[in-house]
Amino acid sequence: MTVESAAPPLDTDARAALAELLLSVADDEFVIGFWDSEWTGIAPMLEEDVATSSIAQDEIGHAKALYELLAELTDNDADTIAFGRDAADFRHAALLNHARGDWAFSVARRYLYETADAIRLAALAASSHAPLASLAGKMRREETYHLLHADAWIRRLSDGAADGRERLVAGLRTLWPDAQEIFAPLEAEEVLVTQGLLPRPMAELHAAWQAQVAPVLQLIVDDLPAAGPSVDGRRRRTDDFGWLHREFTTVAGSEAGATW
Amino acid sequence: MVTQPTVDARTERVWAELRQIPDPEIPAISVVDLGVIGDVRLDGNHLEVDLLPTFIGCPAIGVMREQIAERLGELGFVNDVSVKVTFDPPWTSERITPAGRQRLRLGGFAPPATAPTGPALIGIDQLAVLPVAECPYCGSTRTTLDNPFGPTLCRAIYHCDACRQPFEQFKRV
Numbered sequence: 053m054t055v056e057s058a059a060p061p062l063d064t065d066a067r068a069a070l071a072e073l074l075l076s077v078a079d080d081e082f083v084i085g086f087w088d089s090e091w092t093g094i095a096p097m098l099e100e101d102v103a104t105s106s107i108a109q110d111e112i113g114h115a116k117a118l119y120e121l122l123a124e125l126t127d128n129d130a131d132t133i134a135f136g137r138d139a140a141d142f143r144h145a146a147l148l149n150h151a152r153g154d155w156a157f158s159v160a161r162r163y164l165y166e167t168a169d170a171i172r173l174a175a176l177a178a179s180s181h182a183p184l185a186s187l188a189g190k191m192r193r194e195e196t197y198h199l200l201h202a203d204a205w206i207r208r209l210s211d212g213a214a215d216g217r218e219r220l221v222a223g224l225r226t227l228w229p230d231a232q233e234i235f236a237p238l239e240a241e242e243v244l245v246t247q248g249l250l251p252r253p254m255a256e257l258h259a260a261w262q263a264q265v266a267p268v269l270q271l272i273v274d275d276l277p278a279a280g281p282s283v284d285g286r287r288r289r290t291d292d293f294g295w296l297h298r299e300f301t302t303v304a305g306s307e308a309g310a311t312w
Numbered sequence: 313m314v315t316q317p318t319v320d321a322r323t324e325r326v327w328a329e330l331r332q333i334p335d336p337e338i339p340a341i342s343v344v345d346l347g348v349i350g351d352v353r354l355d356g357n358h359l360e361v362d363l364l365p366t367f368i369g370c371p372a373i374g375v376m377r378e379q380i381a382e383r384l385g386e387l388g389f390v391n392d393v394s395v396k397v398t399f400d401p402p403w404t405s406e407r408i409t410p411a412g413r414q415r416l417r418l419g420g421f422a423p424p425a426t427a428p429t430g431p432a433l434i435g436i437d438q439l440a441v442l443p444v445a446e447c448p449y450c451g452s453t454r455t456t457l458d459n460p461f462g463p464t465l466c467r468a469i470y471h472c473d474a475c476r477q478p479f480e481q482f483k484r485v
Contacts, residue, residue, distance in 0.1 A: 099458065099459045099461075102459055102461050102462065102463070102469075103459060103460075103461040105461075106461035106462070106465060107461065109369050109371075109465055110367065110368070110369050110465060111369075112369060113367065113368045113369015113370070113465070114368055114369065116368075116369065117368050117369075117399075182400070183400075186398070186399040186400035186401075186402065187368070187399050189399065189402055190368055190399040190402040190403075191368060193402065193404070193485040194367060194368065194465075194485060197460055197461070197483075200460070201460070201461075
């Protein structure tokens, strides 16, 4: 994919900073897409089989487009970035370290992720890196469907039978601290903000997200603990993710350069 | 002496060729009527085409690029074709031409709902999903959204309460 940019070339520091940002967003979309795809064929109802599969395909498509921007920036190849890295080298937020869990757990994660992603994308759509801004603008149009889906399900489960509500509450309790890590500070964040590559600092985006979702979650979860991002929020890995990583690298690992 | 067609005539020839290329997933509509051709630039014998994906993760993008490059490469005045995927401008439902909307109906798909006009439309949240579709079979608007997600990224599933047929709508984005 070629995306032309009229912007002046970035210096070495800015390129490295932008690469870190692109990798973090791409890995988030890639990993949640693969977790969602674990529901294909076994979702609680046919409509949700279709919906989660479609959402998974969207997210992996977004990851592909972001990896391609990164590949262009770093003179690499999108497939190599996606499938050629060790599990330890992924930079997704800790929220995406957890296995699929039950349906309510997945709904809890989708809600936390989609609300955070929407705030992040709104910022990225104003990035000074034109190819990223236009991609983020396009992503927002598609993510609106995901947001509505997550919103509909969190309402349904929280208003429904006790079993579903309890599972949802358990999922939200477990995931709430790790969801903060979507806004974990990036190493070269100052460069990103100064040059407008990321127009608003992560701390500001985090505050905007908390102001939006905490009042909603407090209606569902009693004593929602105070939580915030941590410096290693995108570096912690789990056995669950190790399992997923082995799954999604199976084809690439069995034949070098395989395309499908 | 052989007269060369002018650049304008050649560009028009490129668009005419593009109008013959069907969308790989919904062959009833051409890539031009679908609105996925952003721009065509002819520089000497080199042709550049901007392709605007309907959805970023659309798996048909690769097939579209190949078909476009192959068909346009056969034009006598073209040496090489480069098909660039871009999101600037983004593809939106409004890019489907009136003829394209009619072709979708004939192919058994409801076209995307048109945007409401006026001050009620403020943000992107209202823009995306309008649970309104006209049945492509009987024309009734007494229809129900079954699933905003369908068999491909760009399709939603509806049911017509008048003729009792399920049908798909090309999704609004």
